[in-house]
Structure formats: structure tokens, C-alpha cells
Amino acid sequence: MSYTVSQVASLASVSVRTLHHYDETGLLTPSKRSEAGYRLYNDSDLERLQQVLFFRELGFALDVIAGLMKEPGFDRESALLMQRELLSERASQLHAMIQAIDTALDAQQKGLTMSKEDMFEVFGEFDPAEHEAEVKERWGDSDAYAESTRRTKRYTKQDWLRIKEEGALVVEGLAARMDAGAGTDDTEVQRLVEEHRLQIDRNFYPCSKEMHANLGRMYVADPRFAKTYDDVRPGLAQFLCDAIQINAE
Amino acid sequence: MSYTVSQVASLASVSVRTLHHYDETGLLTPSKRSEAGYRLYNDSDLERLQQVLFFRELGFALDVIAGLMKEPGFDRESALLMQRELLSERASQLHAMIQAIDTALDAQQKGLTMSKEDMFEVFGEFDPAEHEAEVKERWGDSDAYAESTRRTKRYTKQDWLRIKEEGALVVEGLAARMDAGAGTDDTEVQRLVEEHRLQIDRNFYPCSKEMHANLGRMYVADPRFAKTYDDVRPGLAQFLCDAIQINAE
DNA sequence: CGTAGACCCTAACGTAACGTGAGGGTCAAG
DNA sequence: CTTGACCCTCACGTTACGTTAGGGTCTACG
Structure with missing residues (x-):
């Protein structure tokens, strides 16, 4: 079973242009081309796309993703485990942001002012203290x-x-x-x-x-x-x- | 109390260039300039920046954020409430992604193949069914x-x-x-x-x-x-x- | 007092990840 | 055999900054 660009695009909610882009940069090259030059994606191409999209969601740059995935030690299972961990970390970051909003709302209603540090703490991306x-x-x-x-x-x-x-x-x-x-x-x-x-x-x-x-x-x-x-x-x-x-x- | 660009930058974990950019585009113009032309941010400038960063985190484009914030009906409290709601929506989306990974891991270990729809369901951003x-x-x-x-x-x-x-x-x-x-x-x-x-x-x-x-x-x-x-x-x-x-x- | 080093400015080009046509083949249905 | 939905390859546009380049400012130290 193989899929054309638009089929893959609607399946994965990405644009056709995105697939072209991933092909151009070598991040995801479809395993086959039709006689007329049409891109044809098979099941393992789709698996690879799923991996790419998870990594992208996690904020990795595309060249970094490419680097990760061409490592000899790379396999789907450990990648999924890693993505799982990173996603839950991201989820807890979001929860911290929600709490920060609650604090801000509370302060707002009581007419207090938040400390500047508290106001922006949740935005820090590399603050070890967090x-x-x-x-x-x-x-x-x-x-x-x-x-x-x-x-x-x-x-x-x-x-x-x-x-x-x-x-x-x-x-x-x-x-x-x-x-x-x-x-x-x-x-x-x-x-x-x-x-x-x-x-x-x-x-x-x-x-x-x-x-x-x-x-x-x-x-x-x-x-x-x-x-x-x-x-x-x-x-x-x-x-x-x-x-x-x-x-x- | 007023802050220079680098002070604000490290406080909010953004680059100085980002602050310049927000000033250029009118999204966040510091309320004062020093004699020498240095940007000086006060407390309400910082509050505005916090708002901007929350919206940015939520995936709004900068011109859209600017549009939102210059609306006459805009106030900090309702903005925070809205941001709160959107953040928790995003959080549940992340949870769905984690579950999708669990399903994928399960299928992987049992040697099954996931349906293509299930593989990519969590990436859809505008599928009402979700x-x-x-x-x-x-x-x-x-x-x-x-x-x-x-x-x-x-x-x-x-x-x-x-x-x-x-x-x-x-x-x-x-x-x-x-x-x-x-x-x-x-x-x-x-x-x-x-x-x-x-x-x-x-x-x-x-x-x-x-x-x-x-x-x-x-x-x-x-x-x-x-x-x-x-x-x-x-x-x-x-x-x-x-x-x-x-x-x- | 002057000078080194940390900061600040504007101006302007560079970059990542696509978006958006332009111009032109391909293919199934009628 | 044509029409409409798809496909292709350029190639330039866009967003949200990153990154020098060239040049003032400010403060501490000798």
C-alpha cells in the first residue's frame, strides 16, 4: 500500500509543501516515485513521519531531528520512550504556567503586585532551578x-x-x-x-x-x-x- | 523602578533582539527612553510583556497578539482567563499525544501495526471530531x-x-x-x-x-x-x- | 582623566520552516 | 478528448527573530 502526497498530507495534518520540504532536505524521502515522478509513501515512511512530527512538536529543529534519526543507535522504541518523557515534561511545564496564571489572577483581584521574578519564571527555558x-x-x-x-x-x-x-x-x-x-x-x-x-x-x-x-x-x-x-x-x-x-x- | 533591555531580557528569558523586535513592530514599546536613547521599561511594560509571552506560547502570531491587545475591550483579567483555558486545552492535547505514544509502544511490542489514522490523529490541529x-x-x-x-x-x-x-x-x-x-x-x-x-x-x-x-x-x-x-x-x-x-x- | 570593558543604539542582511504562486505535465471520469 | 483534480519543479515571499557591523555610553580602575 502506498500513499500520494495529498493523502499523507491529510492523514497527518501537514501541508503538501511540508512533505516537499522534508523531501528536499532529506529528512523524509519517499521510498518510491511513480513513473510520472509522483512521490509514493509506504508504511515505514509513515512511521518515520510520525517520529519526525513528535520531535517537531517537542521543539527540535529539523536538522537536529535528521541527525538524531540517522544515528546508528536509533530505533523506534527508544525514540518513543524518550518522546514520552519529554512530552510529560512539557505537560508539567504547561501546568506550571497555568498555576502562574492563577497566581496572577489572584494578585490582580487582591490588588497586589507579583514579584517580577515570579511573573516570568515559567517562561525560562533553561533555568535549572525550575x-x-x-x-x-x-x-x-x-x-x-x-x-x-x-x-x-x-x-x-x-x-x-x-x-x-x-x-x-x-x-x-x-x-x-x-x-x-x-x-x-x-x-x-x-x-x-x-x-x-x-x-x-x-x-x-x-x-x-x-x-x-x-x-x-x-x-x-x-x-x-x-x-x-x-x-x-x-x-x-x-x-x-x-x-x-x-x-x- | 525601570529596567534596561538586558535586565528585562534575562528576567523574562527572551533575547535583547526580541525586545528590539517588539519595539520596532509596536507590540511592546518601552514607556521611556533615557537621555542617551536607552530603552527603559517600567512595571506595566513588564505586565504587557508577560501577556505577550503567554499569547506567544499559545501559538498566536505577533500581529494577532497586537490586534488582540489594542482592542478596547481588552483587559488583563479576561486575557488571563482566556489564556488559562487555552493552556489547559493544550495540556490535554499533550496528554492525548502521550497516550498515542503508549498505544504505539504497545503495538510495537506486540508486533502489531497501528491504523494510519490512529498514528496521526493527535497531530490534527483543526479536526472538530477530536x-x-x-x-x-x-x-x-x-x-x-x-x-x-x-x-x-x-x-x-x-x-x-x-x-x-x-x-x-x-x-x-x-x-x-x-x-x-x-x-x-x-x-x-x-x-x-x-x-x-x-x-x-x-x-x-x-x-x-x-x-x-x-x-x-x-x-x-x-x-x-x-x-x-x-x-x-x-x-x-x-x-x-x-x-x-x-x-x- | 582617560581608557578598558560591559552595555546600549540603529541598520541591515541572514535563517528556518515552510507559504504561495507560476508554469506545466498526469490521470480518471464523462 | 477534454475537463478538473492532482502532481511536479522552480523560485520568491513571510514570520520571528539571529547575527554581525559600525558606533555611542557608562562606570570602575590605574
């Missing part, structure tokens, strides 16, 4: 998070610059090796990954190899983290994650 | 929705074309009057609005003036409906809604 519970859950009962905030409080702007520089160097190096076609077990890649761990250990909190592995998994599971790496080079987050797992063994 | 419960709630206990689906089932493609044409004529006319600066109580506007009601009455379901008023409110409360009108002319959804309320009196 996701404290989640982060702790991910990191187990360790005190890494507390330790991190304790240490970082005393850092000056110069410290931040230095830390950022150090980090950029490692990331740059990894991207370069990736460009060169190196695998995740490449010697230089492994050196850089270990350097990555030590940087965290020095600058933020004691970071064992095990915790580093956990962190790596988070880099790909959480689009906010993934973005920082994938912005440098699409697919870098996954690459780093895989390399970390090897280093951790 | 929002049946909600729509019914809005429309009271009336059978309007059932009647509508019953009638429309028998329509041929030609019928749809005719109905679309009729509708476009009214919408076009309203947009033209709006361009001409006519108020919502303008004679021609009122004639068109009544024609709008009669079209629904003829083509979809018995539509009293009261129900029409309800419908009008939905046009602005629901971005999926609002878009159909605001795409023709920004602010048209609100204009139509107001005109309908007058016609209904």
Missing part, C-alpha cells in the same frame, strides 16, 4: 546539584569566561574530530571526553565517570541541553553522549 | 454539532465550493469595511454579519442569534478559528466577534 526536582531525579540522591549551585555562586564574570573558554575548546575539538570522520572510540575523542569530565569536576561538582555517563544521556534526552551541542554541529550531542559511554566503561 | 467534548461544552447542550456533522456528510464537493464562496464574500466584505475604518455597528457590517449567521443556519445547523454570539466568542478565544479570519485581515476575528455581539442584542 527543574530541580527533575534534575535531582535524574542524578539520583547525590548532592551534585546542591554542590554545583553552592560553588558557582562565588564565581566572578572572569571565572565564567574562563570556564566557557575551556568548554568551547573541548567542544570545538570534538566537532573537528567528528568532521574528520573519527569514531566515538577515537583516541583524541576519548582524551577530550575525559577532559570534559574533569572540567565539570573542577568547576561544578565532583563528577565520577558514572555520573558523567548519566549526564551524557541527559544531553540527548533533553532538547535544551542537546541544542547547546547540536548548534555547534548537528549530531554532536549524540556523538558526545556515545563517546562518554565508552569512556565510562 | 474536540467534540470541548465544542459541546462551549455550545451548551444543543445538538448543533451533531446536526452539523449529519448535514455536512451529504454535501458534495460542489456544495463545499459554493459554501466556501458564499463565506468568502462575507468575509471579504467585512474586511473591506474594516479597511474603510467602519465601526462594528456600521449598517453594512451589520448586514454582512446577519448574512453570516444565515449562512450557518442554512448550511450547517439552526443558528439562533444567541448561538451566533457564542460562536463569535469562540472565534477569538480559539486560535485555530481566529487564524481563519485573522489571515484575511489581522484583527478581523475580533472585529467580527464584536459585530456579532451587537447584532445579537
Whole structure:
């Protein structure tokens, strides 16, 4: 059974142009063309489209989605599990926003003014404080998070610059090796990954190899983290994650 | 107390460029400028920004947001109530997506294939069938929705074309009057609005003036409906809604 | 007092993810 | 054999900003 563009379009509530676009960029190329050049999608094409749409809903950029899906380790099941987790995170974010509105309404009726921080807290997309519970859950009962905030409080702007520089160097190096076609077990890649761990250990909190592995998994599971790496080079987050797992063994 | 761009930016987790952009387009103009031309935001500017960000989160286009907020009837409280409703609608949509993932995972593990419709159902943004419960709630206990689906089932493609044409004529006319600066109580506007009601009455379901008023409110409360009108002319959804309320009196 | 570094401005081009025609084949029904 | 619904490939338009470029402003420090 195969479907034409308009059939797929109405099935998935996307425009025909969107399908053309995904074909042009290689994100979703239909498995067949008819004699006349018509795009023909089969069942597995549709499955792939579903994946793409879930990721898109979650706010991933299209090139990042492409990167994720061409990873050798990619399979439908783990992708669905990851999407499930991210969706429920998003749902709780929405709930926080609803609560913020309730607070605002309450303040409005009582004639009070909300603190500026409270007014905008729910819009922050990368404020660790908001996701404290989640982060702790991910990191187990360790005190890494507390330790991190304790240490970082005393850092000056110069410290931040230095830390950022150090980090950029490692990331740059990894991207370069990736460009060169190196695998995740490449010697230089492994050196850089270990350097990555030590940087965290020095600058933020004691970071064992095990915790580093956990962190790596988070880099790909959480689009906010993934973005920082994938912005440098699409697919870098996954690459780093895989390399970390090897280093951790 | 006033805030500079970067202060507001970090408070609300938006970029400085975004604030510039909102200023350029008139969506959020800071109430003051310093001697040197620096933008200075006060408390009510921040409240306005909060509103904008909520609407943005809900998927409204910026010009639509601007249109909403410059309406004479606009106030913070009703806006917050509306945003609350839309957010919880969005939240339940997310829950549906999570359930869809669970179904997909289940099918995957059992080696079954999901029906194509089920695979993509959650992505539809304007499928009335999905929002049946909600729509019914809005429309009271009336059978309007059932009647509508019953009638429309028998329509041929030609019928749809005719109905679309009729509708476009009214919408076009309203947009033209709006361009001409006519108020919502303008004679021609009122004639068109009544024609709008009669079209629904003829083509979809018995539509009293009261129900029409309800419908009008939905046009602005629901971005999926609002878009159909605001795409023709920004602010048209609100204009139509107001005109309908007058016609209904 | 002057100068470095963090901020601010306007202006203007770049980008992502499509939307929207233009111009032209394809195909099933009548 | 034609008409209307679909399909194709360009190719330029749009939204909501991102990103330099070029140049003032402000404050702390030597």
C-alpha cells in the first residue's frame, strides 16, 4: 500500500509543501516515485513521519531531528520512550504556567503586585532551578546539584569566561574530530571526553565517570541541553553522549 | 523602578533582539527612553510583556497578539482567563499525544501495526471530531454539532465550493469595511454579519442569534478559528466577534 | 582623566520552516 | 478528448527573530 502526497498530507495534518520540504532536505524521502515522478509513501515512511512530527512538536529543529534519526543507535522504541518523557515534561511545564496564571489572577483581584521574578519564571527555558526536582531525579540522591549551585555562586564574570573558554575548546575539538570522520572510540575523542569530565569536576561538582555517563544521556534526552551541542554541529550531542559511554566503561 | 533591555531580557528569558523586535513592530514599546536613547521599561511594560509571552506560547502570531491587545475591550483579567483555558486545552492535547505514544509502544511490542489514522490523529490541529467534548461544552447542550456533522456528510464537493464562496464574500466584505475604518455597528457590517449567521443556519445547523454570539466568542478565544479570519485581515476575528455581539442584542 | 570593558543604539542582511504562486505535465471520469 | 483534480519543479515571499557591523555610553580602575 502506498500513499500520494495529498493523502499523507491529510492523514497527518501537514501541508503538501511540508512533505516537499522534508523531501528536499532529506529528512523524509519517499521510498518510491511513480513513473510520472509522483512521490509514493509506504508504511515505514509513515512511521518515520510520525517520529519526525513528535520531535517537531517537542521543539527540535529539523536538522537536529535528521541527525538524531540517522544515528546508528536509533530505533523506534527508544525514540518513543524518550518522546514520552519529554512530552510529560512539557505537560508539567504547561501546568506550571497555568498555576502562574492563577497566581496572577489572584494578585490582580487582591490588588497586589507579583514579584517580577515570579511573573516570568515559567517562561525560562533553561533555568535549572525550575527543574530541580527533575534534575535531582535524574542524578539520583547525590548532592551534585546542591554542590554545583553552592560553588558557582562565588564565581566572578572572569571565572565564567574562563570556564566557557575551556568548554568551547573541548567542544570545538570534538566537532573537528567528528568532521574528520573519527569514531566515538577515537583516541583524541576519548582524551577530550575525559577532559570534559574533569572540567565539570573542577568547576561544578565532583563528577565520577558514572555520573558523567548519566549526564551524557541527559544531553540527548533533553532538547535544551542537546541544542547547546547540536548548534555547534548537528549530531554532536549524540556523538558526545556515545563517546562518554565508552569512556565510562 | 525601570529596567534596561538586558535586565528585562534575562528576567523574562527572551533575547535583547526580541525586545528590539517588539519595539520596532509596536507590540511592546518601552514607556521611556533615557537621555542617551536607552530603552527603559517600567512595571506595566513588564505586565504587557508577560501577556505577550503567554499569547506567544499559545501559538498566536505577533500581529494577532497586537490586534488582540489594542482592542478596547481588552483587559488583563479576561486575557488571563482566556489564556488559562487555552493552556489547559493544550495540556490535554499533550496528554492525548502521550497516550498515542503508549498505544504505539504497545503495538510495537506486540508486533502489531497501528491504523494510519490512529498514528496521526493527535497531530490534527483543526479536526472538530477530536474536540467534540470541548465544542459541546462551549455550545451548551444543543445538538448543533451533531446536526452539523449529519448535514455536512451529504454535501458534495460542489456544495463545499459554493459554501466556501458564499463565506468568502462575507468575509471579504467585512474586511473591506474594516479597511474603510467602519465601526462594528456600521449598517453594512451589520448586514454582512446577519448574512453570516444565515449562512450557518442554512448550511450547517439552526443558528439562533444567541448561538451566533457564542460562536463569535469562540472565534477569538480559539486560535485555530481566529487564524481563519485573522489571515484575511489581522484583527478581523475580533472585529467580527464584536459585530456579532451587537447584532445579537 | 582617560581608557578598558560591559552595555546600549540603529541598520541591515541572514535563517528556518515552510507559504504561495507560476508554469506545466498526469490521470480518471464523462 | 477534454475537463478538473492532482502532481511536479522552480523560485520568491513571510514570520520571528539571529547575527554581525559600525558606533555611542557608562562606570570602575590605574
